[in-house]
Amino acid sequence: MLSVILTELGIVVFEEQKFVKSFPFSVPAEDYVFAKKGKSRLSELVKFLHEEGFDVIVNDVGLQDLLKKKSIESQVMSQAKLEDIQLTKPQILVDAGLASNYDDAIQKLRDFAIQLSSSKVTEVSSSPDLHIIQCINSLDDTDKIINGMSSRLREWYGLHFPELDNIIDSINGYAQIVVAGKRDGMSDDVFVDAGFPDSKVQMLSLVKQKSRGGDITEENLKIVQNLAKNILTLFDLRNDLEKQVDTEMEKVAPNLSAVLGTTVGARILAKAGSLAKMGTMPASTIQVLGAEKALFRALKTGSNPPKHGILFQHAVVHAAPRWQRGKIARAIAAKAAIAARVDVHGAGLNTTLLEKLNIRVKEIEEKNSKPVKKPQPQEYQQRGNFRKSKESKQKRRGDRFKNRKRNNFERR
Secondary structure: OOEEEEEOEEEEEOOEEEEEEEEEEOHHHHHHHHHHHOOOOOOOOOHHHHHOOOOOOOOOOOHHHHHHHHOOOOOEOOHHHHHHHHHHHHHHHHHOOOOOOOOHHHHHHHHHHHHHHHHHHHHOOOOHHHHHHHHHHHHHHHHHHHHHHHHHHHHOOOOOOOOOHHHHHOOOHHHHHHHOOOOOOOOOOHHHHOOOHHHHHHHHHHHHHOOOOOOOOOHHHHHOOOOOHHHHHHHHHHHHHHHHHHHHHHHHOOOHHHHHHHHHHHHHHHHHHHHHHHOOOHHHHHHHHOOOOHHHHHHHHHOOOOOOOHHHHHHHHHOOHHHHHHHHHHHHHHHHHHHHHHOOEEEEOOOHHHHHHHHHHHHHHHHOOOOOOOOOOOOOOOHHHHHHHHHHHHHHHHHHHHHHHHHHHHHO
């Protein structure tokens, strides 16, 4: 019987504790991983085993699968045998000629461990879903920066043109007007270039003439204009990030994008950690991703648990009535869990997921068109009624005492 042992430096063949032949790896880290996954060819080993024709036992399931594909039947060694191989591995490498001595074997095993770790780090770093996570996190950070800077811009430029804050809600349009300078020197073309309709352009032209804001110095105006320009630059960056998220999500996770949308899907993906991790999560976990604090507070205090986390940003959940959101979020999370598993294995876009989700959402909306009335808790008796019942009870006791006393008197 031949013992085929997969080691970090190559494959070694023994027959009854006697070394027969070795097949060293050219690139140990890569070849070892391929052999563990059952993807390596190992044509020389297969040819050798076919020529020998002995029964074969192996120390690895991946190696067993690889030999089975080549029509070579084998069995896995016992647990005791596997533990013995692990303990004597340096000596096995020396006997097979893969290392000159014991110290050389230990050094080569150490170098192999470093190479394997480096290759795994490189493999993980090149994963496209991790780039999506960084992109969506950058998008959210950019939104926070824009909101903070726009608040400061409105307060500062509002000292000069306070009426503008109530008329214009768009941060982008507000910043474009600030870049134009003082209100007195603004023409109607500034408002038109900012993308406002004719009705709002006429309103702004009238308001700027009757504004009660104070004057602003050139030095302060220059700083405020630089602040507005930076906001506009951040808006361009945000648009680029959003386009990149849409492109990568449709490429890497098309089914998840179809069910959740690219932006919401990317945020849930970032919360899960990776597409592979999300593929292992149950639907109940995906449903409350982003609401961990509320979930643990509910577990601690016994209050109602959250019905949704990041899924609340989904257009269907957000637009649904309050009493339907939990059921719709549960249905979307169930389809999202299936979509993530399909995307992990790269099976392509499955249109039936979205179709079944739309049918399920429509059923929920029809069955729960009106909120369910919760049963009202029973009201306690008022204090007056309690006192009245107590008085009547005492009166009955007094009547019984009087009747007993009267009966005793009559007997006498």
